[in-house]
Each structure stands twice: as structure tokens, then as C-alpha cells.
Amino acid sequence: VTDILAKNNINIRALSIAETEDFGILRLIVSDENAAEKMLKENGYLIKVVDVVGVKIGDEPGKLTAALDVLDKENINVEYLYAFMARTEKHAYVVLRVENNDIAEKALTDAGFKLITEADICKL
Template sequence: MAIRQLSVFLENKKGTLHEITDVLAKENINLRSMCIADTADYGIVRIIADDPERAGKILNETGHTASIREVTAFAVPDCPGGLAKVLSILEENSIDIEYMYALVTTSIDKAYAVMRTNDDKSAEKVLLKNGIELLEEENI
């Protein structure tokens, strides 16, 4: 129960983000969601895209550093307290979040998010147990 995320290591320099999105655009790869973490030296771009394997291969072939990892995607009711409930479940189970970002969606009553935790397997188990809907790639 996980979705594949494409991560790219970028130099913190003008034009690098455009360059990789351009490479993916030319290969007709659609980006569904994206989150950037940056430091003074580098940036890490995390992307949910269709066909992540092909996207990663193309980026590596064009001289970028890209990798694929599985992340947990879940849905919560799009209302106040929706996300807080998920976080409290994780906290009760001593699961730490490395990062989390929202998935762009067309649904009107649900919000989607993606996260990496220090223990993704347990995170998925406790969320399911508490009735949180997890997403698979075909649902997004």
C-alpha cells in the first residue's frame, strides 16, 4: 500500500528546477504533485508523477541524480481537524515524520497527502487500523 515517488538531487542554483521539468515535459511525463526541500547548497525535489520509473531513468540518463522510493499516501476528510487526526495516530504510535506534503487533487470532500516516516510499514498499519484511507497509485 504505497506509491512511488521520484526524488531528484539538485544544485541550489538558478535554472536547475526548470531544467529537470523540461526534460520530463519533453518525455511527456505529467507531474501530479511536487515538494521542494532546500538547504544553502542543494535542493531535493520530490515528485509524484505518472510513470516514475521511466521518469527516473530519463533523469539519470541526462546526468541528474534521481531515485525512486515508496511513500505513504493517505486521504482525510477535507474539514478542520482532518490532518490532526492522522498526526495524533502517528504520535501515539511513536512514528516520526521525515516529510509530508499535500497531493493536488480534484476531489471536493477529501484531502490527500504524501509522507515519509521513520517506519512506513508501521505507519500504514496503524493508519489502516484507525480507519484512515490509504491510496494506491491507480487512485491518484
């Protein structure tokens, strides 16, 4: 997978791997979602694109907890997340897969968190 993406100039921004008894799951955040989907499908991979919520948080203890607490108060389950640092800023970024993006986005913005877009993530 990494070779296919590299040969097509697609940058991996974040990834996680999960294994089950019968198959593995590779979750990716990439610089060009459409090209990655096309290339991987052409090479026989089963692809599922899902919507996620991106949040900019302070790079200090407790900020991730504060964002997760906002979701918990709204009874929004986090299925999985990616967290990473930007090279040029003193912020952390969290990309969340949640049950309901609209409710999560509203709750986070109402609590003062700044949402980030796919374009923002690709610039990190």
C-alpha cells in the same frame, strides 16, 4: 527537470524543493515513476526513489491533525509530506515519508483511514 518530464509526457502530481548550502533537493510525485527516473538519470540527475504512504482524509479542519496524531501515538516521525486536493472529490490526500511504512500503514488503517496507492495518486 520540468521540461524533461513534460517532453516525455510525465505529469508532476506534487513537488517540493529544499535547498542546502551545497545542493538542492527536488522531491517529486509523478505519473510514471519508472520513466521519470530513467529520463532524469539519462540527463545527469542523481535520483533516489523512496517508498511513501498515501492517505485519503476528509477535506475539513482537523482531519490532517487526526492522521498525524495516529502516527504520533505510534512514535512514527514524519520526515516530510505532500498534501493536495482532488478536483472531483471532497477529500484531501496526504503522501507521507515516514520512518516505517508498514507500522504507519497499519496504524492508519486501524484508525479508519483509507490508504491510497500510487495508481490512485496518478488518477487524481
